[in-house]
Amino acid sequence: MADVLPPAVEETTSKLSELLKHPDDLDKLLTLRSDFTRKKTVIDSQLKHSLSDQLAITQSGMTSIADGQKLVNAIREEMYKIDRLCAEAQGMIAEFPEINKMSVMQRNFAAVENMRNAVETFAEKLAELEDLLREDDEDLENQPNLLAIHEGLTSLRDVRDQAMDQVTSGTGEGESGLELIENLPLGGQETLREMFGKLDEVVSWFDEHVGQACINIIPHIQAGNNGLVVRLALVIEEEEKKDRQVKALQDAQREFQDVALRFKSINVGQRELRGYKKKFFLAIEASAQAQFETVSQAFAEDPDRLEKSCRWFFNDLNTVKLGLTDLVPKKWKIFTSYTIIYHKLMHDFLIARLDDKDITPVHMLAILNWVAKYYSKLARLGLANPETVLTPHVIDERESELVREYRNLITKAVEEWMDRMARTDRLAFTERRENSLDQDADGHLHTKSLGDMWTMLREQLLVAEASGRQDVVEGVVDAMYRALKARQQMWESLVDAEAKKIESLASDPSQLEGVSSLQEWLAAIANDQITNIDDNPDTNSTSFLTRFKRDYEPLVTPAYTSTSGIEHDSLTNGYVDLSTHCMHLFARILFATDFRTVTADFFTAAWWSGKPVSQITVTFEDYLSGENNYTEVLHPSLRDILVEELAEALLVRYLEGVRNKSVRFRRQDPFTDKIKEDIQTVFAFFAQFPGAFELVKEKWRVVQHFVELLECDKSQIVPAFERFKVGYWDVQIGWVEAVLRTRDDFERGMVGSVKSAAAGLEVERGMETVMGKVR
Numbered sequence: 140m141a142d143v144l145p146p147a148v149e150e151t152t153s154k155l156s157e158l159l160k161h162p163d164d165l166d167k168l169l170t171l172r173s174d175f176t177r178k179k180t181v182i183d184s185q186l187k188h189s190l191s192d193q194l195a196i197t198q199s200g201m202t203s204i205a206d207g208q209k210l211v212n213a214i215r216e217e218m219y220k221i222d223r224l225c226a227e228a229q230g231m232i233a234e235f236p237e238i239n240k241m242s243v244m245q246r247n248f249a250a251v252e253n254m255r256n257a258v259e260t261f262a263e264k265l266a267e268l269e270d271l272l273r274e275d276d277e278d279l280e281n282q283p284n285l286l287a288i289h290e291g292l293t294s295l296r297d298v299r300d301q302a303m304d305q306v307t308s309g310t311g312e313g314e315s316g317l318e319l320i321e322n323l324p325l326g327g328q329e330t331l332r333e334m335f336g337k338l339d340e341v342v343s344w345f346d347e348h349v350g351q352a353c354i355n356i357i358p359h360i361q362a363g364n365n366g367l368v369v370r371l372a373l374v375i376e377e378e379e380k381k382d383r384q385v386k387a388l389q390d391a392q393r394e395f396q397d398v399a400l401r402f403k404s405i406n407v408g409q410r411e412l413r414g415y416k417k418k419f420f421l422a423i424e425a426s427a428q429a430q431f432e433t434v435s436q437a438f439a440e441d442p443d444r445l446e447k448s449c450r451w452f453f454n455d456l457n458t459v460k461l462g463l464t465d466l467v468p469k470k471w472k473i474f475t476s477y478t479i480i481y482h483k484l485m486h487d488f489l490i491a492r493l494d495d496k497d498i499t500p501v502h503m504l505a506i507l508n509w510v511a512k513y514y515s516k517l518a519r520l521g522l523a524n525p526e527t528v529l530t531p532h533v534i535d536e537r538e539s540e541l542v543r544e545y546r547n548l549i550t551k552a553v554e555e556w557m558d559r560m561a562r563t564d565r566l567a568f569t570e571r572r573e574n575s576l577d578q579d580a581d582g583h584l585h586t587k588s589l590g591d592m593w594t595m596l597r598e599q600l601l602v603a604e605a606s607g608r609q610d611v612v613e614g615v616v617d618a619m620y621r622a623l624k625a626r627q628q629m630w631e632s633l634v635d636a637e638a639k640k641i642e643s644l645a646s647d648p649s650q651l652e653g654v655s656s657l658q659e660w661l662a663a664i665a666n667d668q669i670t671n672i673d674d675n676p677d678t679n680s681t682s683f684l685t686r687f688k689r690d691y692e693p694l695v696t697p698a699y700t701s702t703s704g705i706e707h708d709s710l711t712n713g714y715v716d717l718s719t720h721c722m723h724l725f726a727r728i729l730f731a732t733d734f735r736t737v738t739a740d741f742f743t744a745a746w747w748s749g750k751p752v753s754q755i756t757v758t759f760e761d762y763l764s765g766e767n768n769y770t771e772v773l774h775p776s777l778r779d780i781l782v783e784e785l786a787e788a789l790l791v792r793y794l795e796g797v798r799n800k801s802v803r804f805r806r807q808d809p810f811t812d813k814i815k816e817d818i819q820t821v822f823a824f825f826a827q828f829p830g831a832f833e834l835v836k837e838k839w840r841v842v843q844h845f846v847e848l849l850e851c852d853k854s855q856i857v858p859a860f861e862r863f864k865v866g867y868w869d870v871q872i873g874w875v876e877a878v879l880r881t882r883d884d885f886e887r888g889m890v891g892s893v894k895s896a897a898a899g900l901e902v903e904r905g906m907e908t909v910m911g912k913v914r
């Protein structure tokens with residue numbers, strides 16, 4: 140096996156093969172080499188410069204990391220030195236233990252004294268705060284005591300934290316804080332705990348006020364209660380500052396546990412993170428979430444109310460932008476924070492609706508149309524590039540998926556309708572059900588599903604139009620064109636199969652049933668095709684297909700209009716071809732059933748003694764203007780086509796008559812006059828149809844070449860064939876041979892010379908002629 144080239148080498152080889160396709164391209168090698176060398180020099184220079192920059196950045200980062208590590212190590216060494224100095228100082232002073240003990244006792248007594256004073260006034264201060272809270276209960280719109288209550292509660296909570304810290308950390312002989320607190324006249328430790336528990340109740344009461352203000356902050360701004368908003372912001376800012384301090388101490392305690400054990404200042408005590416800032420944003424989210432419950436109900440009842448039910452969303456953000464940004468600290472970036480929270484809620488709301496398995500197309504469409512409006516409204520609020528700034532996308536960038544799903548719902552409905560109609564039409568056609576065809580006001584036959592089909596397509600196009608999206612309409616129109624083409628193919632396969640079935644049974648007349656009803660169906664199907672495309676300027680009538688195109692063109696892009704024109708023309712041509720094909724089968728079935736025995740007489744003894752062509756034209760008369768007049772149930776534009784198909788079918792069978800048994804043309808017989816008599820009979824009949832007569836005469840001119848092959852001298856057969864071949868390029872050699880064999884002077888050399896002439900003769904191929912159908 141050959142070695143497999145590496146991908147890079149293979150890619151290079153491929154590029155070289157593209158550059159050097161022709162031998163002349165080798166002259167370009169010097170130019171290409173110079174060009175590639177220049178490009179390589181530029182790229183190498185760029186890479187060198189970029190590498191130098193990256194090395195400088197990396198070196199700078201490593202230097203910064205090393206300096207930081209040195210600084211941390213230096214701080215640690217200094218702290219260890221201080222610790223050693225303290226330990227050494229204790230050894231240098233002989234009375235240090237007694238001095239340290241007296242110092243601790245003094246600090247403890249001072250701490251207990253301070254705690255005693257704080258605890259003695261604790262209940263009184265707590266009662267004052269309760270009174271202030273009651274006052275604010277009466278005026279929740281302003282809460283004038285909010286700052287005073289917060290300051291008082293902060294002081295009492297600090298007292299509680301210090302007391303609990305002393306209770307839990309007191310050890311040794313001098314750590315007598317707990318005993319002193321328990322001996323207070325308050326009633327012991329249980330009473331102290333009850334008092335601290337009451338503090339928790341008051342704190343909860345205060346937090347309810349804060350939470351109420353947070354939830355209603357938008358209404359407060361709209362009502363002009365700016366004072367309350369400012370007081371609320373001050374409370375939250377103060378709590379956030381203390382939370383940052385506690386968080387920093389906790390982090391330091393975790394990072395330097397060995398040092399923290401020796402330094403009391405690093406001890407964080409009993410205080411915990413209170414998270415007022417986080418609770419503030421949670422309250423905002425809860426308030427907005429409650430609003431979305433109303434939106435959800437309104438949207439479920441009427442999808443068109445989505446925009447109206449979401450007005451509060453943008454009103455709130457506008458209120459924050461205009462009224463709240465100046466009332467809170469700038470570092471909060473309150474408008475951005477609000478936008479992020481609201482956007483997440485909008486995203487969760489829409490995704491929940493989209494993931495609902497019972498979502499309807501109308502609701503899906505409403506969400507799809509809402510996305511563009513949503514981002515447009517955010518942009519009008521001053522948010523630059525909201526689609527890229529806000530993450531995630533409000534519907535997770537599922538627009539294309541939604542468009543596809545919504546479009547599929549419509550196209551699925553179209554396909555289901557067309558399938559149902561196809562099944563009904565197929566059964567009605569194959570079973571020849573009675574009353575399965577309609578007649579219009581002019582008496583023309585039609586299938587019953589024709590009007591229903593176009594009505595359904597128009598309704599589904601209206602559904603697509605309601606989406607307001609060109610891509611949806613375009614996809615639906617594509618599906619409709621496919622469905623219409625599939626219907627054409629269905630009818631073509633059905634009529635072909637039925638025609639073959641009739642022809643296969645033609646030898647046994649007892650098996651032929653429903654031939655007349657099949658002919659009626661062929662007329663109805665052909666009429667349907669013409670009605671689909673029949674535009675009559677004289678009567679200002681517009682065809683189904685033209686109205687269909689006129690309906691969808693304003694709803695799609697100009698580019699689609701251009702490309703769909705190809706589909707439209709193809710469909711139109713298909714309708715014309717199918718209607719003509721039905722008339723062709725009409726004539727074919729007629730010859731397979733009514734004229735099977737008559738055409739077998741052509742050029743035989745019965746032909747000499749009788750008038751088979753005249754018999755056929757008499758039957759034609761019956762079908763075209765007699766008792767079984769089919770022209771009355773055919774569309775006017777199909778009548779001439781039927782006449783032409785009958786004339787052509789007769790011509791084909793007439794020429795194929797040379798293959799009948801016992802056909803022999805003798806030189807002394809007046810076969811030329813007999814053939815001329817047949818042609819005169821044909822022309823006499825078809826002259827009553829002036830719209831088709833000229834074409835009929837033109838097609839029957841081929842008989843002249845047929846006669847020439849029969850009557851010419853043996854030496855002139857090849858020139859006669861050549862003239863025939865030039866005029867009718869698709870004449871079959873097998874048929875020519877059959878004609879020559881009917882001559883009484885036939886010799887095998889005639890066929891050989893004709894075949895040799897055909898092999899060396901070059902003729903211009905054009906459209907199929909009637910001889911292409913003669914076998």
